[in-house]
Amino acid sequence: MGAQIIDGKAFAAQVREKVAGHVAHLRQAHGVTPGLAVVLVGEDPASQVYVRSKGKQTVETGMNSYEHRLDASTGEAELLALIEQLNSDRDVHGILVQLPLPAHLNEDLVINAIAPEKDVDGFHISNVGRLATGQKAMVPCTPLGCLMMLREHHGSLSGMNAVVVGRSNIVGKPMAQLLLRDSCTVTIAHSRTKEIEEVTRRADIVVAAVGRPEMVTGDWIRPGATVIDVGINRVDAPEKGTNEDGSVKTRLVGDCHFESCAEVAGAITPVPGGVGPMTIACLLANTVTACCRMHGLAEPEGLTA
Numbered sequence: 001m002g003a004q005i006i007d008g009k010a011f012a013a014q015v016r017e018k019v020a021g022h023v024a025h026l027r028q029a030h031g032v033t034p035g036l037a038v039v040l041v042g043e044d045p046a047s048q049v050y051v052r053s054k055g056k057q058t059v060e061t062g063m064n065s066y067e068h069r070l071d072a073s074t075g076e077a078e079l080l081a082l083i084e085q086l087n088s089d090r091d092v093h094g095i096l097v098q099l100p101l102p103a104h105l106n107e108d109l110v111i112n113a114i115a116p117e118k119d120v121d122g123f124h125i126s127n128v129g130r131l132a133t134g135q136k137a138m139v140p141c142t143p144l145g146c147l148m149m150l151r152e153h154h155g156s157l158s159g160m161n162a163v164v165v166g167r168s169n170i171v172g173k174p175m176a177q178l179l180l181r182d183s184c185t186v187t188i189a190h191s192r193t194k195e196i197e198e199v200t201r202r203a204d205i206v207v208a209a210v211g212r213p214e215m216v217t218g219d220w221i222r223p224g225a226t227v228i229d230v231g232i233n234r235v236d237a238p239e240k241g242t243n244e245d246g247s248v249k250t251r252l253v254g255d256c257h258f259e260s261c262a263e264v265a266g267a268i269t270p271v272p273g274g275v276g277p278m279t280i281a282c283l284l285a286n287t288v289t290a291c292c293r294m295h296g297l298a299e300p301e302g303l304t305a
């Protein structure tokens with residue numbers, strides 16, 4: 001294995017430390033405590049794990065955490081009423097509605113009901129437009145975490161060839177915008193891209209966000225390139241045995257085949273312990289940023305894009 005492992009878990013701990021420091025300062029100097037509201041509709045087990053983890057880390061960094069768990073059958077009007085209430089709550093500086101929502105709820109409508117300045121996910125159409133036009137925005141947490149790791153590893157990204165595999169609104173597109181803003185030459189590949197391995201092989205930076213376990217293999221990677229693996233896929237791991245209920249144990253894998261990519265890459269993020277922890281750390285950072293902007297206070301350094 002040749003690649004340097006980019007330790008997202010350790011980097012996320014550093015980000016959280018900065019967040020905690022700024023939170024303490026806000027409290028002492030200005031009497032303000034940032035607050036994050038997380039809304040979870042339904043009982044998706046993976047979502048419950050993330051929401052619990054977000055709440056725990058919010059409290060650990062000294063902020064207030066407000067959790068709203070709603071039944072899977074919750075109607076649109078009821079969800080919109082909750083968002084309206086959180087929009088006007090002065091103790092709430094960040095609002096996150098966990099996605100995906102149950103199929104009967106219109107995600108665009110719900111997201112665009114969040115006050116843009118409290119939209120710590122950066123999914124509101126006004127934040128998307130602001131990012132695309134270079135205006136001050138709330139930046140989506142996963143791409144922000146990826147950008148922080150790339151900047152830390154490379155210093156300047158200017159002039160590098162970056163290929164983002166995946167064009168979703170929550171990862172691929174905002175990732176491409178951030179790389180473009182840092183003066184990369186950006187290509188977005190997706191399910192209709194022809195000869196995709198040829199495209200990724202030209203990249204100095206590959207960001208994989210496809211949701212297909214271990215799809216990107218070492219032969220897709222140019223020797224020495226940096227690989228950022230956004231994928232979080234739970235797959236069967238029969239080699240680990242069975243659970244008490246007889247079901248097969250599982251393990252997490254990324255969208256990249258780690259061993260073969262690590263053979264050729266210059267640096268790579270692992271799964272778990274790469275992009276995932278950075279995503280949550282950036283959510284905390286965005287909450288502090290939102291709080292500072294709302295109160296007209298100086299924003300923390302190194303925690304925004």
Ligand SMILES: NC(=O)C1=CN([C@@H]2O[C@H](COP(=O)(O)OP(=O)(O)OC[C@H]3O[C@@H](n4cnc5c(N)ncnc54)[C@H](OP(=O)(O)O)[C@@H]3O)[C@@H](O)[C@H]2O)C=CC1
Pocket residue numbers: 142165166167168169170171172189190191192196209210211212230231232233255275276279
């Ligand atoms: N670590 C973290 O914090 C987070 C991790 N994730 C993970 O990242 C991954 C991507 O998530 P998300 O962006 O929401 O996923 P989506 O399913 O919304 O988007 C997947 C994208 O990958 C493209 N794609 C699918 N199959 C192929 C293929 N065979 N070849 C090339 N491109 C393909 C799709 O193309 P097309 O548009 O043409 O269909 C689409 O643009 C998932 O594993 C998810 O779990 C997501 C959010 C946060």
Ligand SMILES: Nc1nc(=O)c2c([nH]1)NC[C@@H]1CN(c3ccc(C(=O)N[C@@H](CCC(=O)O)C(=O)O)cc3)C=[N+]21
Pocket residue numbers: 049050096097098099100121141142232252271272273274275276277279280
């Ligand atoms: N509105 C909204 N915003 C999101 O940011 C959002 C969302 N909805 N829906 C789901 C996805 C997914 N996501 C992850 C966050 C952290 C880890 C994470 O910390 N993963 C750990 C492993 C966790 C485990 O063991 O299951 C790791 O990679 O090391 C993963 C995935 C945020 N998302």
